[in-house]
Amino acid sequence: MAAVFFDYVAREILAQHAAPNLCEVTILLPNFHLAQPLAQALIRHAGGEALLLPKMVTLNEWAQSVPLAKSITPESCRTVVLYQALQSRRAFRDADCWSMAQELLTLFDELTQSLTTLPRDAEAFATALVDAYQARQNESLQFEARLVFDLWFVMQQGDELDAMRAYQQRLAGLAAQATQPLFVLRTYDWNALEQRFLDEYQARAPLTIFDLRSLAQSQPSCALLVANFAHLAQSAGDSSAMSLNAQATILRTVFPTANLTDRLRVFAAQSLEQEAAAAALQVRCWLAEGKRSIALVAQDREAARRLRALLERSEIWVSDETGWTFSTMSVSTVLMSWLDVLQSDFYHHDLLDLLKSPLIFADLAAAERKAAVYQFEQLLREHNIVSQLSSYAMIAEAHPELKALLQRLRQAANVLRIDKNHTLAGWLVALRDSLQVLAIDLGWQQDEAGAQLLCALQTWQAELAQDKTPFAFSAWRRWLAQRLDALTYRDSRIDSPVRFTHLAATRWRPFEAVIVLGADADHLPAVGAGGRWFNDSVRHSLNLPTLAQRAAQQRDDLLCLLAMNDCVLATWQASRNGEEGLLSPYLVMLRDLHQLSYGDQLEDKNLSAMLAADKPQSDALAAAAPQAVITPTLIPARISISAYNSLVACPYQFYARYSLRLNELDEVREDLEKRDYGDRVHQILHRFHEQYRQLNDCPAADLETALRQISEAVFADLVKTDFLARAWLTRWLKAVPAYVENQLAEAAAGWRYQHGETKIQVPLDGVELYGRIDRLDANGEQRRVIDYKLQSLPTLRDKLRVAGEDVQLACYAAEYQAQAAAFLSIDNEVVKAVLPAQEMVTLTRLNLARLTQVIQQLKAGDVAVANGIDAVCAYCEMAGICRKAEWQNG
Numbered sequence: 001m002a003a004v005f006f007d008y009v010a011r012e013i014l015a016q017h018a019a020p021n022l023c024e025v026t027i028l029l030p031n032f033h034l035a036q037p038l039a040q041a042l043i044r045h046a047g048g049e050a051l052l053l054p055k056m057v058t059l060n061e062w063a064q065s066v067p068l069a070k071s072i073t074p075e076s077c078r079t080v081v082l083y084q085a086l087q088s089r090r091a092f093r094d095a096d097c098w099s100m101a102q103e104l105l106t107l108f109d110e111l112t113q114s115l116t117t118l119p120r121d122a123e124a125f126a127t128a129l130v131d132a133y134q135a136r137q138n139e140s141l142q143f144e145a146r147l148v149f150d151l152w153f154v155m156q157q158g159d160e161l162d163a164m165r166a167y168q169q170r171l172a173g174l175a176a177q178a179t180q181p182l183f184v185l186r187t188y189d190w191n192a193l194e195q196r197f198l199d200e201y202q203a204r205a206p207l208t209i210f211d212l213r214s215l216a217q218s219q220p221s222c223a224l225l226v227a228n229f230a231h232l233a234q235s236a237g238d239s240s241a242m243s244l245n246a247q248a249t250i251l252r253t254v255f256p257t258a259n260l261t262d263r264l265r266v267f268a269a270q271s272l273e274q275e276a277a278a279a280a281l282q283v284r285c286w287l288a289e290g291k292r293s294i295a296l297v298a299q300d301r302e303a304a305r306r307l308r309a310l311l312e313r314s315e316i317w318v319s320d321e322t323g324w325t326f327s328t329m330s331v332s333t334v335l336m337s338w339l340d341v342l343q344s345d346f347y348h349h350d351l352l353d354l355l356k357s358p359l360i361f362a363d364l365a366a367a368e369r370k371a372a373v374y375q376f377e378q379l380l381r382e383h384n385i386v387s388q389l390s391s392y393a394m395i396a397e398a399h400p401e402l403k404a405l406l407q408r409l410r411q412a413a414n415v416l417r418i419d420k421n422h423t424l425a426g427w428l429v430a431l432r433d434s435l436q437v438l439a440i441d442l443g444w445q446q447d448e449a450g451a452q453l454l455c456a457l458q459t460w461q462a463e464l465a466q467d468k469t470p471f472a473f474s475a476w477r478r479w480l481a482q483r484l485d486a487l488t489y490r491d492s493r494i495d496s497p498v499r500f501t502h503l504a505a506t507r508w509r510p511f512e513a514v515i516v517l518g519a520d521a522d523h524l525p526a527v528g529a530g531g532r533w534f535n536d537s538v539r540h541s542l543n544l545p546t547l548a549q550r551a552a553q554q555r556d557d558l559l560c561l562l563a564m565n566d567c568v569l570a571t572w573q574a575s576r577n578g579e580e581g582l583l584s585p586y587l588v589m590l591r592d593l594h595q596l597s598y599g600d601q602l603e604d605k606n607l608s609a610m611l612a613a614d615k616p617q618s619d620a621l622a623a624a625a626p627q628a629v630i631t632p633t634l635i636p637a638r639i640s641i642s643a644y645n646s647l648v649a650c651p652y653q654f655y656a657r658y659s660l661r662l663n664e665l666d667e668v669r670e671d672l673e674k675r676d677y678g679d680r681v682h683q684i685l686h687r688f689h690e691q692y693r694q695l696n697d698c699p700a701a702d703l704e705t706a707l708r709q710i711s712e713a714v715f716a717d718l719v720k721t722d723f724l725a726r727a728w729l730t731r732w733l734k735a736v737p738a739y740v741e742n743q744l745a746e747a748a749a750g751w752r753y754q755h756g757e758t759k760i761q762v763p764l765d766g767v768e769l770y771g772r773i774d775r776l777d778a779n780g781e782q783r784r785v786i787d788y789k790l791q792s793l794p795t796l797r798d799k800l801r802v803a804g805e806d807v808q809l810a811c812y813a814a815e816y817q818a819q820a821a822a823f824l825s826i827d828n829e830v831v832k833a834v835l836p837a838q839e840m841v842t843l844t845r846l847n848l849a850r851l852t853q854v855i856q857q858l859k860a861g862d863v864a865v866a867n868g869i870d871a872v873c874a875y876c877e878m879a880g881i882c883r884k885a886e887w888q889n890g
Helices: 002-016 032-044 059-064 075-087 097-114 122-133 139-156 163-176 192-202 212-216 220-235 244-254 272-289 301-313 330-343 348-355 366-383 389-395 400-415 424-437 440-445 448-463 473-486 536-541 547-564 585-598 605-613 615-622 641-649 651-659 674-691 700-721 723-748 793-799 808-816 840-859 884-889
Strands: 026-028 055-057 182-186 207-211 264-269 294-298 498-501 513-517 568-573 627-629 638-640 752-764 767-779 782-789 820-827 830-834 863-865
Touching (some): 002 032, 002 182, 002 207, 002 212, 002 547, 026 059, 059 163, 075 139, 075 448, 075 473, 097 139, 097 163, 097 192, 097 473, 163 192, 207 212, 212 220, 212 547, 220 547, 220 585, 244 585, 264 272, 264 585, 264 605, 272 294, 272 301, 272 513, 272 605, 294 301, 301 498, 330 348, 330 400, 330 424, 330 440, 330 448, 330 473, 348 366, 366 400, 389 400, 400 424, 424 448, 424 473, 440 448, 448 473, 513 547, 627 651, 638 641, 641 767, 641 808, 641 840, 674 723, 674 752, 674 782, 700 723, 723 820, 723 830, 752 808, 752 840, 767 808, 767 840, 782 808, 793 830, 808 840
Parallel strands (some): 026 055, 026 182, 264 568, 294 498, 294 513, 513 568, 638 767, 782 820
Antiparallel strands (some): 752 767, 820 830
């Protein structure tokens, strides 16, 4: 279909200007992608003669050829001037003036585009606003008018031009020197500034406009599209517009070839994942068919990100014309993480996020950096340190590599002092120096996006070098975040037949196939927010762009996309996060009109069938519990007692935790939790029993006093920093009398404390078992292992109800060939021992034999099956790997 339109344009140009010399002709294109197909059409219709092609250029590029007498003020400088003007007004001192400045600059550019002359004063401007609002004069309206006018006036001062006024002057210069014929290809109504240029140009030289919207009306195959979009335009303001039924009757009679069944299909996905999967599948099919020009019009950027990931998984690389804002990219993430670290006094979460970036310390080998960061993470959790670089330095003394990294962080922090005030350029200099210390700049230089960001920072520093206004760190950081959000990265390295683009970039462009991704009511039209300045009626009165005009522009772009291309798939989410989604109103009416005319709703059933074909295989995989063969190299040579418990509870849990080493690291605990409480109680009891090894020689009151004093000392540091620590200490102190009473009774029965907090190692056939016992007691020749538990009696009895289900006591007893072992329940004011029902020597022997046997079976190739009971699975952190809910349902 595209060739029809290019042929028409070529014939019209050649009819007005005979070949072979078209050098005197200028053709304005919406984008440079049209130059090749249009040149081919001109050559095709030139009758085989040699042809001197016309000048083909976009309006913006053509305007750049006009020299200016004045320099152009960079956008960064305009923003600072406007920010300072807003800050000088008391009403805005606590407002987000950077965002306000950006919105106002956009408004000023729109006013420059739309108004031929500036109102003579603020009162005249206010009067214009009153007329536009159709309201009486009031304080708020006068304030808004005065503010906009005054700030606009401030920005118009000086000898320099802003980019929009420079564009205005350049277009005026082009129009003033118009002598050559001009042909224009367009798909939508130009803004007032560009339309004035066309009017002025036409007054001096021949002008011909090829509007694709009008050309589409002459094509029977586009009749349905034109009818639908004409109906949309009419129904927006005319209740008497022709009904869809009436249009359908005319189309069936007059334009039987308007059927779109082979040109446009619509796919309703039930989720984001299904929409991306359907689009990826369609792209693969088209590539297999030999299509080499596929456009992905990304209306929904979230769906586009997922689609890109699926295509790259299939090794299909996508070129990207839309780009991504730098604020969403990893090169900016490491920068903002560094600033987060400084502001949070090196809070451990922020610091770990920074250190795990591959872009920091790029002058070190990756393995060396990763090893140091891993060591740091282990130390953080071991010592439970939350923040402060000095605290980290103390625990890193025995680790030279880590110590060196922390010293570099301190040096960089001294360079970028956040307690100082600098100019914006001064902050950028300090930032650059700190990035050099951390070798982040080196990491950026090795990355295309990073190199572009480094260049942008240098450019802003040069542009703002003359501004002497001091800014606090927080204000500069907000400015920097806004700059990164406005800066776009486009990867120019990928040349692919598949490309992401946006709707405006498809104007007049032919593709072999197109996917409109995110063709739902939320994204098509995507009109955005109206901003805080002026409502739509006021914008209409001032000839500023309105939401309705932006929507109409996208409507026209969609019409022309569908008219130019013969193979289009529109995807949308009929269900989004459990809520019903709506198809774009443009496509709803087109679908309904097509249904009435030809009995086809344009639904893509083939794609649905192809996606469904994968489902039985997925269901089969999900129907069985996961299992794994653990290769001998993945079986640990040393197994902790807790790992043995995991092996008994669920072999697949053991496989994920200890063979694949996916067990979660302990979190750095910022508030005292029950686990910390347990650790402190263990410390208290160890000190107490080391100090009072013979309890029956001391009065109970003295023992209670001593135990309380030890408890206060052990909790002292926590009580200073954590208000919850006092509650935990109070809870423990309630148990002190009962604990002393219990221990005196045990001493009277002849049991004596031997040692506590002792590491044990039990060598077995093919594996070594290790752990740490809380306490070993003796009574003559007898030995007894005690394990402190801050749990209730019923809970502990459940643990020991089935012989061998909990392996702790049996394994602890193995080291000393203990004849007895017990959990000592310490639960509020109840302290009591819980013993296994089975004879301990036999229980120990059977547990060790079972471990040896299971390890040998795993080495021989037995599978580790996910067979944990619900009580085990309820708190298992490997649930995301096992996915028990899915295979149980299957």
